Amino acid sequence: MLITKNYLIVVMFFIGVVIISCNSSRSSEDKMSKENPKTEKPDPSIPPSPGQADVKALVKDLSENASNIIADVSIGEVLAYGASTPPLAPGTEVNILISKQAIIKNGNKIEQGKTLSMRISFNHGVNNNNAWKFVMFINK
Secondary structure, three states, X not given: OHHHHHHHHHHHHHHHHHHHHHHHHHHHHHHXXXXXXXXXXXXXXXXXXXXXXXXXXXXXXXXXOOOEEEEEEEEEEEEEEOOOXXXXXXXXXXXXXXXXXXXXXXXXXXXXXXXXXXEEEEEXXXXXXXXXXXXXXXXX
């Protein structure tokens, strides 16, 4: 009877120690997260849709017609791909079709010699007339 009573006291002691140690590790993690906020954005951006890619690109040349601007860009880095998007290697030069309305809406951020982070979309055309189109600027 005495052994059972001592055994029960030892088991209760260990359960108490385990509970206290689990609780203290949680509170220290909470304190650390409050003291050191992450420098990254807390909300991840929406991933690209199929046929789209997030890229950092250097604007090499700009030309325009009545309603569009064609930007000749050099891909510096691909940040993300959507499903079924053709691959883009760093250093690849592509022409991106940008509507003038998108430029006005986004504050005319496109300038020759500037590196931009943007989402682009690949459009399959007829007669091998495939083109990349500007979707939006991204902040990465």
